[in-house]
Amino acid sequence: MISPDLISGIAFWVFKSLWESRDETYKLLSQRLNQSIFYASKEYQANYISRHGFIRQEEFRPSVPLTKLYISPSLVDHEIPAYSRNKSSIYYKEIDYLNKLKLTQSGDSLFSQHKHLIVKGDSGIGKTTFLKKLGLEAFSAEEDASVGGYIPVFIQMSQCFDKDIDFQNMIEEEFQICGFPEYEGFVESALRRGKLLILIDEIDAIPHQFQDDVLVKIKSFSDLYKSNRIILACRKSLDIKILTHFHSVNILGFGRSQIQKYIYKVNQIQYKEPVSAVTCQEIWQKIGEKDKATRLIVHNPFCLSIVLSLYQASAHRLSGRTILYEKILSNLLGTSISPGTLDLAYKGSKNSIEARIGILSEMAYVCLKSGRNYFHKVEIHRLYGAIVQKRNLQYDQLNFASTREENLNDFLINASENLYQFSNPLVQKILVSHYLMSSLKILDESIDQFLDTPSWKDVFIFLAGMQGADYLLSIIQSRIFYNLKSPSLSNFMNWIEAVSEDVCISSNQAVNRCYVAFMVFEIMLLFGDRGSEQSIISSILKKIKEVISLLDPECHLIKSINPRSIDDIKLSSNHFIDPKIAKGLSLERLLDLAAILSQKAQAYKLINYSNSQRLLSTILHIRKQLEGRSMSAYHRKVCEKNLYMLWMNSFDMADSNFKFTTDDLQSFHLYCRGTCLIVHCLREAFYVSGKLQDNVIQALFTNPFPALALTSNS
Structure with missing residues (x-):
């Protein structure tokens, strides 16, 4: 009324x-x-x-x-050139910049x-x-x-x-x-x-x-x-x-302040009472800064409403990115084209929307497969025409050009005079997922060719969220196992399984195995002579940390040291080491860090009490002897090597077992990246059988080739 x-x-x-x-x-x-x-x-x-x-x-x-x-949006009386925007730029930040320059009205x-x-x-x-x-x-x-x-x-x-x-x-x-x-x-x-x-x-x-x-x-x-x-x-x-x-x-x-006001109003309507600024700020941090899937679209009020709805429905955590982007895709397909304009008809298709998504999904696949972000207008037009012809689509020749522009609108933007790009990389990837669903052969080829390609990660995650994920997970798991086929990595995985049985960082045994691997590479990064391989070791650490945070968000091993304040804070047992600061630490701070790591390893039962005390007392003794003394680079390297040997002895494992080659490290990095993808797919999956899910989790950071390790040992 x-x-x-x-x-x-x-x-x-x-x-x-x-x-x-x-x-x-x-x-x-x-x-x-x-x-x-x-x-x-x-x-x-x-x-x-x-x-x-x-x-x-x-x-x-x-x-x-x-x-x-209602929140008043930002308006400009001129067009913002698309070529000035990066493919994955955060649009609300650009709006903030224009507001700051007082270019909006x-x-x-x-x-x-x-x-x-x-x-x-x-x-x-x-x-x-x-x-x-x-x-x-x-x-x-x-x-x-x-x-x-x-x-x-x-x-x-x-x-x-x-x-x-x-x-x-x-x-x-x-x-x-x-x-x-x-x-x-x-x-x-x-x-x-x-x-x-x-x-x-x-x-x-x-x-x-x-x-x-x-x-x-x-x-x-x-x-x-x-x-x-x-x-x-x-x-x-x-x-x-x-x-x-x-x-x-x-x-x-919306810019940042407008998004935050909208969050406040939506929550006030949802809960029918005033919402604290702290709560709204927490929501903003999650959807506007931390989550890649949402920060690209929160400037759009329609998309922001969907994001907030999913956030509230998922007990105040972000999940269901497939649902989010399927809704966005549905809106683009349903509202961004004139009724009656699409005079195309699939043979056997029910409506023009089906015809349009068929064209766009194949175009998205071809463009992503090329590995390029920008495409000349002639390339786009030829690709569109070839797909229409390949799919036996009927069209009005007189209106073909205008129909093509209508179809591509809101998906491709004119980055410069003759260059096009997809306006949102995640919309492109969910279109690719639709294309892969249409052919099992193309899906297998894509997994085989692009599983280790970072730009395809979201495609496989979307694919898991759009259909049953059993087949996809089985294929990915079998593929990443081959990265552990070297004897040294096989032995390493056996050692992880054995040591992790007593580790108590989490009730999830897979998390405990991840922690063991994480700790070893953390020590290797800080004290091992791995100067030329630091970047790949740091990448391994980041991926293992991501797996841990996905499997057990409440796990203590998810905080990082800010490199800007390394000399001003007291390191706690919850911190992991940011690889960017490893080189900048003084030897005294490095020894302090080694002491903290030994206490953390003992607390989580990675090393036993006697080994921990021996390691800690040795570190403190060296720290006391070096206090106030200057040290050459050579002597520092000798000290680091001795610390590394102390750690190996504390692990009850000979240093030779951690002599990974560069190829081993690269293979293990691919394994960690694939493991991270599997966990993302499990979280996003529309359906996955309980037995397969248990088997996949139980197989994380275990040795898939025990016979290979036994042969190597003999």
């Missing part, structure tokens, strides 16, 4: 526009007709609020009043300068909501405000399927359904007096073959009634050169 206090203002403007009219007919209105118009005016406002005053999105049930959730400042505006932006960026909010403001605004003194009329062009459009008739229908007496004469009078705020949404949704005719009609209509305010909304791709007297602005979405 519409609140009575919302029904105010419009009756005044309706009467004012009538009685100021020079049309003598309306000056002779009877008192009874006056009352009819007054009540019809109230009905019009109530109808507008009912239809356009609420956020109707799946994530908000029941619908939420627009005024309670508010709606009020733009409306005070221009009566006729075109608001352009990406799908889901808030164009429709922006127009609806302008209409709501007109009901309560003062006459001297930017939208004050105008009666809002909202026209949805997505409902128009031909070129026979009469804008005056469409406006009359808005008043007719509210019971306005003499609505035709009233609309004519209001138009001539310039009393309407005409909001025309989704003009790009008109079938492409009719768009030029409709734009001509908009120009003629706006020229005839130029004293009215007319605001249009469309996507960036629409060619609007004919509308010369319209000023074009771009809606960018």
Whole structure:
């Protein structure tokens, strides 16, 4: 039910526009007709609020009043060059930068300068909501405000399927359904007096073959009634050169502060009570800074709403990135193309959406497979044509070019004059996942060829989230096992299994095995003579840490030392060593670190008590002897080598067992990366059988080739 206090203002403007009219007919209105118009005016406002005053999105049930959730977006009156953006740039940071330079504007400042505006932006960026909010403001605004003194009329062009459009008739229908007496004469009078705020949404949704005719009609209509305010909304791709007297602005979405305000409002509506700033900041940290899948899209209000909904539904943790990007993909496919424009038909396909995703997914696959980020316009056009021909799609030859542009819109952006790139790398990768689902042969080839390629990691994770993951996990597991086939790595995995039986860092035995491997490489990085291999060892440590944090988020081994404050903090047993600071540590600090690591290893039962005490006392003795003395680089290296030997003895393992070659380290890094991928797939999987899941977890950091290790030992 519409609140009575919302029904105010419009009756005044309706009467004012009538009685100021020079049309003598309306000056002779009877008192009874006056009352009819007054009540019809109230009905019009109530109808507008009912239809356009609420956020109707799946994530908000029941619908939420627009005024309670609305955050004003950032606007610019010029196009931001796409070539200045990195492929994976964080868009909200660029908006913050523009805000800082004061290059963005508010709606009020733009409306005070221009009566006729075109608001352009990406799908889901808030164009429709922006127009609806302008209409709501007109009901309560003062006459001297930017939208004050105008009666809002909202026209949805997505409902128009031909070129026979009469804008005056469409406006009359808005008043007719509210019971306005003499609505035709009233609309004519209001138009001539310039009393309407005409909001025309989704003009790009008109079938492409009719768009030029409709734009001509908009120009003629706006020229005839130029004293009215007319605001249009469309996507960036629409060619609007004919509308010369319209000023074009771009809606960018949200910067950091706007996102945080939106988070606060959404949570306040969700919990129906004030939410603490600390809670909102925690949510922001997770979705805006830490998670790669969300920080690329949180500037977009539609996507941000989905992110917050999934965050709340997942007990305040981020999961289900496949669901998130499937919803985004569905929105792009369903709303970013004109009805009737896609005159393509799969043989056996049910609708044009299926045809479109078939084309886009294969294009995404070919582009990702190439290993390039940018593609010449000619390449894109040829690839599109080849795929259409390969799939036996039927199309209208005359409209082929325009249909192609419609299909590619919102997925590919023009990075420069002749170069294209995918606007969001994760949208590209979920499209690739759709393509891989269509062919088991292509899936096997892709796993075989790209499993160790970092840019394909998200493809396999999406694939696990879109279907049963048993087959995918089995193939990946068998592939990564081959990275452990060398005798030295096989022996190392046997040793990890044996030592980890007593380790108590976690109740998950796989985490304990990860910790053993982590500790060994941590010691190797700090004290082993591995100068030329430090980067690969540090990469191994990062991947093992990621696996641990995925398997057991509550595990203590997930904090890092900030290299900037290494000399100012007291190292705790929870810290792991950031490889970037290893070279910069003084020998005294290195010995302090060795002492802390020995205590941590003993606490988690990686080494026994007697070995730990022997190691600790030796370290402290060396530390005391060196206190206040200078030391050459040579003597430091000797000291580090002795520390390394002490650690090997404490592990009850000869140094020869850790003599990994560079090839061994690279193979182990690939194994760790593959293990990380498996755990991500398990977390994201739409379905995985319980038995396989247990087997996969139990096999992490174990020796898949025990016979090889036995042969080597003999």
